[in-house]
Amino acid sequence: MIAEKAKTSAEFQARFTVAKENLLVLAHIYTATAALTLGALFGLLQGFSRANWIVIPPEFDYYRILTAHGVLMALVFTTFFITGIMTFATYRSIPRVRSVKLGWIGYSVMLFGTVMATIAIVSGNATVLYTFYAPLKAHPSFYFGGTFLIAGTWFVAADVFLNVRYWMKNNPKTRIPLPAFLSATTFVMWCIATIGVVLEMLLLIPWSLGWTSGIDVGLTRMLFWYFGHPLVYFWIMGAYLIWYTVVPTTYKGTVFSDALTRLSFVLLLLLSTPVGIHHQFLDPGISAGWKWLHALNTYAVVIPSFMTAFAVFASFEIAARKQGRRGFAQVVGGLPWGNPVFTGPALGMLLFIFGGFGGVVNTSYSMDVLVHNTMWIVGHFHVTVGGPVALSFIGAAYGLVPALTGRKLFAPKLALAQTYMWFVGMMLMSTSMHIAGLLGSPRRTSDVTYFGAQGAQSWHPEMVTAAIGGTLLFISILMFVVVAVGTRFRNEQAGEAPQFSFAPVDEDAGETPPALDKLVQWGALAIGLAVLAYIGPIHDQLSQPHFLAPGLRTW
Amino acid sequence: MAFGIAMLVVFLATITTAAVVDGFVPPSHVQSIDPAKVSQTPPFDKPGLHKLADGTYEAYYVAHIFAFEPHHLVIPAGAKVTFYVTSTDVVHGFSIPETGVNTMVEPGWVSTVSHTFDKPGTYLLVCNEYCGIAHHTMADSVEVK
Numbered sequence: 001m002i003a004e005k006a007k008t009s010a011e012f013q014a015r016f017t018v019a020k021e022n023l024l025v026l027a028h029i030y031t032a033t034a035a036l037t038l039g040a041l042f043g044l045l046q047g048f049s050r051a052n053w054i055v056i057p058p059e060f061d062y063y064r065i066l067t068a069h070g071v072l073m074a075l076v077f078t079t080f081f082i083t084g085i086m087t088f089a090t091y092r093s094i095p096r097v098r099s100v101k102l103g104w105i106g107y108s109v110m111l112f113g114t115v116m117a118t119i120a121i122v123s124g125n126a127t128v129l130y131t132f133y134a135p136l137k138a139h140p141s142f143y144f145g146g147t148f149l150i151a152g153t154w155f156v157a158a159d160v161f162l163n164v165r166y167w168m169k170n171n172p173k174t175r176i177p178l179p180a181f182l183s184a185t186t187f188v189m190w191c192i193a194t195i196g197v198v199l200e201m202l203l204l205i206p207w208s209l210g211w212t213s214g215i216d217v218g219l220t221r222m223l224f225w226y227f228g229h230p231l232v233y234f235w236i237m238g239a240y241l242i243w244y245t246v247v248p249t250t251y252k253g254t255v256f257s258d259a260l261t262r263l264s265f266v267l268l269l270l271l272s273t274p275v276g277i278h279h280q281f282l283d284p285g286i287s288a289g290w291k292w293l294h295a296l297n298t299y300a301v302v303i304p305s306f307m308t309a310f311a312v313f314a315s316f317e318i319a320a321r322k323q324g325r326r327g328f329a330q331v332v333g334g335l336p337w338g339n340p341v342f343t344g345p346a347l348g349m350l351l352f353i354f355g356g357f358g359g360v361v362n363t364s365y366s367m368d369v370l371v372h373n374t375m376w377i378v379g380h381f382h383v384t385v386g387g388p389v390a391l392s393f394i395g396a397a398y399g400l401v402p403a404l405t406g407r408k409l410f411a412p413k414l415a416l417a418q419t420y421m422w423f424v425g426m427m428l429m430s431t432s433m434h435i436a437g438l439l440g441s442p443r444r445t446s447d448v449t450y451f452g453a454q455g456a457q458s459w460h461p462e463m464v465t466a467a468i469g470g471t472l473l474f475i476s477i478l479m480f481v482v483v484a485v486g487t488r489f490r491n492e493q494a495g496e497a498p499q500f501s502f503a504p505v506d507e508d509a510g511e512t513p514p515a516l517d518k519l520v521q522w523g524a525l526a527i528g529l530a531v532l533a534y535i536g537p538i539h540d541q542l543s544q545p546h547f548l549a550p551g552l553r554t555w
Numbered sequence: 556m557a558f559g560i561a562m563l564v565v566f567l568a569t570i571t572t573a574a575v576v577d578g579f580v581p582p583s584h585v586q587s588i589d590p591a592k593v594s595q596t597p598p599f600d601k602p603g604l605h606k607l608a609d610g611t612y613e614a615y616y617v618a619h620i621f622a623f624e625p626h627h628l629v630i631p632a633g634a635k636v637t638f639y640v641t642s643t644d645v646v647h648g649f650s651i652p653e654t655g656v657n658t659m660v661e662p663g664w665v666s667t668v669s670h671t672f673d674k675p676g677t678y679l680l681v682c683n684e685y686c687g688i689a690h691h692t693m694a695d696s697v698e699v700k
Contacts, residue, residue, distance in 0.1 A: 061688060129685050133646050135662060136687075217646065217661050281581040282659045284666040288583040292574065299563045306559045360563075365570040366579045369657050373648050373683040440652020442683035445691040453694070455652055455679030546587045547663040552644055554620050554687025 021091050022404040024103045026488075028084025029397055031111060032077050033484050036390075039072035040477040047429075047470035049446050051463045062446035063127045063555060070130030071121060074231070074385065075149065076114050081393045082238040083110070083156040086183035088400065089241060090160045093177035093502060094167045102162070106155030113148025116141050127555040129444065131224060132204070134215040137551035140208040147201045150194050157187035164519075176517050178258060179245050179502050185265040186237040188523040189230060189272055192530060196226030196276075207551060214548025218285040218541050225276035226534060233272035233301070235385050237265065239392040242345055243312050246396055248503035250342035251335055253319035256311045258505040259512040264304040264311070266516060270526050271301040274533030281368045285546065290537045291365065297533060298363040305356060312349065318506055340415040344395015347423040351387030351430075355380065358434065373444070375462070376437025383430035386473075391422055394480055401487050403500030408493070410486030418479040421472055429469025436462035582658045582668045590662035593617055593643045604628055604636070616640040618647040618660045620686055621693040628680075628697045630672050637669040648683035651697060659684060672699040 042065045048054045049062055056062045087103055119141070120126040126142035164176055164184045176184070200223035207215045244261045248254055255261055277294035280286055320331040336342045358380040362368055371377060402409045409415060441448050441459040448463060450456040573579040593599045598615045602624040605613045612634050617624045619642065630636055640649045640660045647660040651670070658666040672678075682693035 063685065063688065135645050217663055282657065284582055284659065284661060284664040285585055286583060287585050288580040291581060291583060295570065296567060299567055302563060303560060306556045310556050360566065364566055366573055366581060369581055369655055372657055373650065440650070442650060442681050444685040447691045450679060450681065450694045453679045454677065544585060544587065547589050549590055549662045554645055
């Protein structure tokens with residue numbers, strides 16, 4: 001009896017013990033999922049409020065919910081997922097006996113910061129939205145929380161860098177494995193970008209504590225957007241890592257070109273940062289010349305996205321030809337449209353076509369006047385971060401979680417339906433948001449009726465469509481949660497342990513120039529470009545006569 | 556991909572030509588003002604519409620939580636109006652939908668934007684940057700007649 005019990009226990013252990021590295025990655029993914037779920041609930045309420053279906057009570061007001069939605073979605077969900085998948089990509093492609101201590105420190109610091117900032121927001125002490133524009137003055141714990149969240153990612157970055165350095169030391173003649181290279185490049189970019197927001201926090205924290213009497217509004221805005229745009233590319237690089245190295249595994253495909261993949265990430269590293277002022281085209285304190293320069297740079301950062309679109313389709317076509325399929329219909333029709341690991345990222349790619357178009361409009365300098373701070377912008381970032389980024393992450397999770405836990409994916413048909421439902425919901429929501437924006441509807445408002453003003457009447461029908469799309473998205477997220485939680489807790493071990501391997505490089509791809517792996521030099525060049533793009537605007541900001549604002553709590 | 560890059564060059568050439576030839580640039584006048592002394596700084600001490608010698612108009616606006624001054628501006632049809640807007644407290648927006656009048660309003664800075672109002676009617680003026688708990692009520696009207 002006792003022996004039997006011991007045997008069952010040992011069997012249980014063997015079946016359900018997850019390797020320590022996998023546990024770390026899972027912690028990131030499930031934390032991201034929790035943030036996504038809570039953020040989605042808040043998003044749903046916002047959609048209902050703007051469609052005038054509900055009135056959100058002042059005790060837990062719309063703008064508090066909006067702040068929580070922005071922070072949880074744009075900063076917490078995305079960041080945790082990316083730190084998770086980049087850690088995974090590094091660990092899996094660099095085999096070694098390793099300590100995961102640094103990774104856990106990073107995760108814990110990130111989580112600590114997230115909890116701290118979330119409490120500040122939910123308690124109503126930080127209703128400053130996710131852009132936290134001064135002189136709106138939040139409780140210091142909000143700024144501290146944000147700083148810890150960022151600082152935690154630096155530990156994760158250090159962990160990735162140390163693993164890559166280990167590889168380079170022990171394999172001096174071999175290229176850095178592609179997934180690890182892409183992760184390290186992303187984190188070099190991220191470290192350069194986050195310096196901006198941490199410098200901003202160093203101004204905001206003493207001010208929020210009452211140690212300084214005023215805040216430089218123009219400078220804090222510039223530091224925020226120095227970080228705010230590369231943040232977008234941090235998300236995109238997470239999605240591209242999946243498109244290049246994970247998606248081809250679903251159709252027995254290959255990476256089209258190792259060199260092109262590395263080059264596109266190096267370009268993203270170089271060009272993501274010197275572009276932030278395109279978010280500030282309508283700021284009165286920045287001269288037209290600097291705005292034009294950043295518009296030019298933003299056009300340049302579109303190029304690696306063109307390269308990626310081209311490479312992804314080339315990978316589809318090469319695989320199809322090997323299987324004897326030719327022509328557009330056969331190439332596209334033969335893709336695994338019944339596998340959620342494929343449909344998530346693939347439907348995300350479709351959405352990104354709209355995101356790309358809108359993005360070029362936004363950066364077109366004088367044209368931005370028509371859409372700035374309207375619902376168009378909200379439509380744009382939902383069809384980008386909520387399209388290619390979130391759908392790729394969710395699709396990848398359907399492949400990763402079974403591989404990390406050794407369990408069967410729970411309800412795979414539900415997972416598949418979830419990706420399509422997301423696509424439909426997002427198309428409805430983002431299209432109506434874009435139209436409302438062109439009609440002039442402002443973003444970031446709880447209600448767009450303006451006491452029945454005539455100029456506001458054309459916006460209401462669009463807000464109703466957006467709320468319907470938002471409802472579909474919310475149901476879709478609940479479906480994802482059912483699959484994610486079901487996979488973990490139903491404990492159904494797969495007959496064969498689900499394997500995960502990254503896509504190999506196509507055998508016909510050319511040699512990769514060794515210079516592409518020189519991450520330290522590329523990083524130094526990226527810093528140089530960021531300094532060149534910002535030294536003038538920041539010098540102007542500090543040297544021209546300007547005034548400090550005392551700060552207010554207006555909620 | 557080559558087509559895409561060619562399109563980017565065309566876009567860049569278009570906006571640059573519009574900026575250089577027609578002066579079509581986003582509001583970037585880099586004019587500072589002490590936010591604590593707006594009410595004592597002419598012409599912001601008397602917000603409203605002023606006619607200039609050449610027949611064009613200037614409108615001085617003060618934005619603060621949660622209203623604009625002046626209220627209900629009346630503009631003669633066909634008038635070219637240059638708006639000067641500043642804030643006494645937090646960041647606001649200044650947008651007259653469907654006219655192209657749209658700018659950020661930041662404490663410490665004066666935002667400048669021009670528009671010719673040809674079509675008579677009542678236009679909505681809204682704050683389009685979150686400024687606090689009653690942000691959605693921060694709106695006014697501009698009448699062209």
